[in-house]
Amino acid sequence: SLKMYSIIHIFYNTIYDEDEVLLALAEQLGNFTMLVGGPEYVHCLLPPLESLATVEETVVRDKAVESLRKISQEHSPVDLEVHFEPLTLVMPTLRQAAEDKSWRVRYMVADKFSELQKAVGSEITKNDLVPAFQNLLKDCEAEVRAAAANKVKEFCENLPEDNREQIIMTHILPCVKELVSDTNQHVKSALASVIMGLSTILGKDNTIEHLLPLFLAQLKDECPEVRLNIISNLDCVNEVIGIRQLSQSLLPAIVELAEDAKWRVRLAIIEYMPLLAGQLGVEFFDEKLNTLCMAWLIDHVYAIREAATCNLMKLVEKFGAEWAQNTIVPKVLGMANDPNYLHRMTTLFCINALSEACGQEITTKQMLPVVLKMSNDQVANVRFNVAKSLQKIGPVLDSNALQTEVKPVLEKLATDSDMDVKYFAQEAISGIQSLL
Template sequence: MLKRLATGDWFTSRTSACGLFSVAYARVSPALKGELRNLFRSLCRDDTPMVRRAAASKLGEFAKVVEQDFLKDELMSMFNDLACDEQDSVRLLAVEACISIASLLNDESTKELIKPVMINLIEDKSWRVRYMVAEKFTDIQSAVGKDIAMAELVPAFTNLLKDNEAEVRAAAAAKVKDFCQALPAAGREKAILTHILPCVKELVSDPNQHVKTALASVVMGLAPTLGNDLTVEHLLPMYLTLLKDDTAEVRLNIISSLDKVNEVIGASQLSQSLLPAIVELAEDGKWRVRLAIVEYMPLLAAQLGQQFFDDKLLPLCMTWLTDHVYAIREAATGILKHLTEKFGADWAQKTVLPKVVALAKDTNYLHRMTCLFCFNTLAEVFGAEKTSKDILPTVLLMSDDNVPNVRFNVAKSLQKVGAVVDAKTLNAEVKPCLAKMCADSEFDVRYYAEEARQALRLG
């Protein structure tokens, strides 16, 4: 059947045959194996590009089942044919085959055979082939071995980073961290400083936003590899530039690597260099950027300490509680719990709670609801005494709010707060309030009040 498909008049049958060779090869006699190799060679040289594409896509699978001697002698010639094909759609599929074959070749002299073909693919005249190479570059790197990687691939990678096509530069930029980390330790730092970083610095101001977006997501991953001093000297200026980029996705991606920066640079450097940019981004016009900054507040708090946080960053956290985007308000209430766990309930009682309680009388009902959400999270870390004294009285007062949405959120909060306070307070203060709310004119308020009563077993 395989022979019939491989020699069929219709190109569709020959295309289908390509995927069957790797399955059939291991199950036939040596004589038939030779015939199958010849058939596959003819498919690699087929007049129809679709057949050659299919052969190129399956060459790697076929190579895995072919004996080592034939791999060097016969499959290498098939690979060479496909890698030099006139159609770029065939050549780009040869990139995958290159990885498979290189990983199967176990002696360095044989790997030298594949090196010139591989370099030709990296420098191919078609940007689509170069793009595929950039996409698969770290796979190529691991397949060819460390010696070839350092000698040949470092210059090739820098060429891809400087490519005329933005898509190629973006694909290469996305591989910067992984490529550098996989370089041999002996010459890694020199290769990064001499060859890679100059190209990366150019990409920071690339005219194409996709290139900068790809770079921003990985560039700070080099920090652990370079260490403290080199990160401050080389990476920090790039980080600050990308933080101020016009494209929101770039700013968002670079913020997401803040933890990697924190691991390497000290608190003083962080406060001097990064903090002004972070404060600016905390008021960014794009809410997703603001959200990313909100989520990194506990990390900054741990790095900078309580006093610095209170002076510089706490006002921002309080501002986010009244942000016009719900996701920001929700995230801000969440980080209050983390900050209280970090700095203690006494700190929150003194610095955070007065500002949260003030929201209970805000004219905007959404802000009053945010006050309740904050109480829900703070009660979990305040404990029974502080919750009874500092949180519960305000929640009880809000049960008479003129907006039903606020009232039913009071019922939800009483369920949370009631689970924290002692039994005496629960029965003396929470129970009467819920009983009153169970008679509210609004169905939703009655529903959540009854739900809270059941949960607290006050029925």
Template sequence: MMAGAGGAAGGVDAAADDSLYPIAVLIDELKNDDVQLRLNSIKKLSTIALALGVERTRAELIPFLKETIYDEDEVLLALAEQLGEFVSLVGGAEHAWCLLTPLEALASVEETVVRDRAVESLKAVAAHHSAAHLEEYFFPLVQRLAAGDWFSTRTSACGLFACCYPRVPTVLRAELRQHFRLLCQDDTPMVRRAAAAKLGEFAKVVELEYLKSEIIAMFVNLAQDEQDSVRLLAVEASISIAGLLATDDVEQLVMPTVRSCAVDNSWRVRYMVADKFGELQAAVGPDLARADLVPAFQSLLKDLEAEVRAAAASKVQEFCMHLDKTHQEQIIMNSIMPQIKELVVDPNQHVKTALASVIMGLCPILGRDNTIEHLLPLFLSQLKDECADVRLNIISNLECVNEVIGIQQLSQSLLPAIVELAEDTKWRVRLAIIEYMPLLAGQLGQEVFDEKLSALCMSWLVDHVNAIREAATLNLKKLVEQFGPHWAETNIVPKVLSMSQDQNYLHRMTYLFCINLLAEACGKDITTRVLLPTVLAMAEDNVANVRFNVAKTLQKIGPWLDPGVIQPQVKPVLEKLNVDPDVDVKYFASEAIAGLAG
């Protein structure tokens, strides 16, 4: 079958042999023991199909591919992906049906990821079918899968109803609904799970009359299934179904099941309700949220299982924000706030962390007075929590509080706790405080900052964690940009300069890193007059790392120096460093000389 072998044997035309070559190579590679080789071959299918042309692809390649369905899962997954994009390679929409046979086989294999990918490809191919081809080829495929002997085929079928239903005649739609009903009642839990997962998708394409008369019955049965893995998927279906019905119908047909799920015996079902609470709230509307979801949310916030409380706590801001504005404050203060106060001291750190990530968002909703009276005490408690992530989440969202209560109240209430956290044992907490500092400084004003926070900002420069020292240098630059060069020369620069004499070489290097950033913020005058002399003096440092950082700093601050000092002061120092015994010092000195020359 290989090219060149048939010219002398049997009189086979050489060109014909050449045309068979891609299939021959593909067959050889797919029979190879090396999985990676087979995988690479499958990934080249589109190239092979182009070489064969559409007719030979339909006649030879597609039938051949069905033989590979017994391969490794990795190879099958690649095949399922490829076939979903093959419509143009088999001659377009008119011939899309020929791809259904190998994809049907892939949708029946044992491995879930392969089946799921095959279903997605089947849906993509179905979109190219004409109504006639859909009825002739695709509808029977769905029937075969739905009635298959193996659970794997029936689970795959569940994902195909929604793409097929709107485009087939009325009589076939009735058959599809009947098939789906049977899948919802299947003896195998995996099939019922698949049906529950796709019920919301199917509900969106079914006529309203059948949604009420048939789909709701399926939904209720699935929500009462003996398997909690099926019941929890019914929660997602409730969101889709509620969005399709009028408020009265939602109250009558959906809410009883939602209320039941919120107090289900299985914590996994209650967790799903909590996790999807925002979507559920949006689907049922403000009136039903007030009447039915508020009690359910209260129950979830005080659930016995920490996972459920954490999921509900993470939804507090979202739920409160979308409450009916007329009753919003009343509901929060009377129904939600008592639960929040309990969660602040919850024994589980994940619950407290989840709440801390969203609780600040209540400030704009509740307003100044309620924030000061009810929320500030909770924030103070959280800022002192033993869990670092709780403290971190509160610090990261302090801006929300300031916007509502003002800096005066913030500085009186929270500033002492913030100052305390600036020396927190967890470096990520200290880092969060540093990142918040420029904003806080701008809000406090220069005088209050100098009095209460300036010393803190300097202490971070000698922190034992490098990330803190780096953040502290950037913080200084932002403060100088905020308060101006004159303030910097008086309040910051003298303290920074003293670091150049520190016994610890890491602190001397931090001084240089500060200069790199402060030069631009301070401007040419201060950089040339005050900062440069100390940098030049440090070229004599006995630590090579400091010396080569002097060279890097001189290059970095070059644009912020008076041009008149480059030749007489900077160049001689760099030339001396350029003959330093340390190879790194010489390298960076030569780089700096070249940089300044340019």
């Protein structure tokens, strides 16, 4: 329409305006699809955006690339062929942006690479985006390499199926191998968060021959975040080759992370332990990882002890009550006699978490006697946690145990000299009343 072409003419005249105006224009043109008449006419926005993507001001080029990405997604398949396939409009701009002198512009291209790839189709991806992506993976700026590394799995998934494997093996994997030993930990960490996903794309044989050595190298990386990202994505490789291939290298990596000086690293590995246990199996777990899980229960950081308690509950849900009775419960109950009152309290927290998963018999015969005995503890904090525990495990116990064993102890605690013990004992008595 005449109105539409008038708007485009104004855009061209504005290209020579102040930087502030150019920035606003570069940012807003990506939202102008409906204003120029819808997807049918969206190609008219390409020339002004192409010009904006070449101006001197970095932030303007940055926003122009983002707007190009937006409008490229709004072209119909036919328009893609007509306006994008010739590569005379967008590809020179994208190539230029991917090699821009400003790292921020290159970063933006890397960060939005998957969207650009989906928008331009398989032929342009194969001929133009693959070389551009290689360059971004080798960029001199770590931020750009990290952004590109983060897109490796997505980029490979979106490659044309007929020659996907050949492109990855020939063009992408050599870059990935270099990034595994990158000097920047953020780059290595970004890669570690996605590299395991390549195993499902490349299949069993390629994974064993080409990817497995990279996984093993990253499991030994000096940076804990790299090791953690590999471990947190083990399910991908487990589906393809089975986790046993990694088990010998996994163990030292897990142990190091479990004992890392940063408590947040220790916390993260605890949260992946149920997943690891399920994949490695009960025998491997009992032999190699059980001791670690118990050690976390006496960590000096409360958040670790709390997470370790939750971890035990998930392990019991995975391996069953019989396993818990033979493996976990005796060790937990043994902590009731620990000289450190914090460790004695951890026994109570574990009982709270495990009672339901372990069931009535184990709770009544093994756990309850220990809780009742701890009601005589010299530390008030332990005694009021006994009251809270008795209320917590109450629903798992039968009414006879509640009436003859639990209630008398709670009534005794309700007359305790400590105000907090009294309060929680009275709360527990009220809480179990409906169960009697």
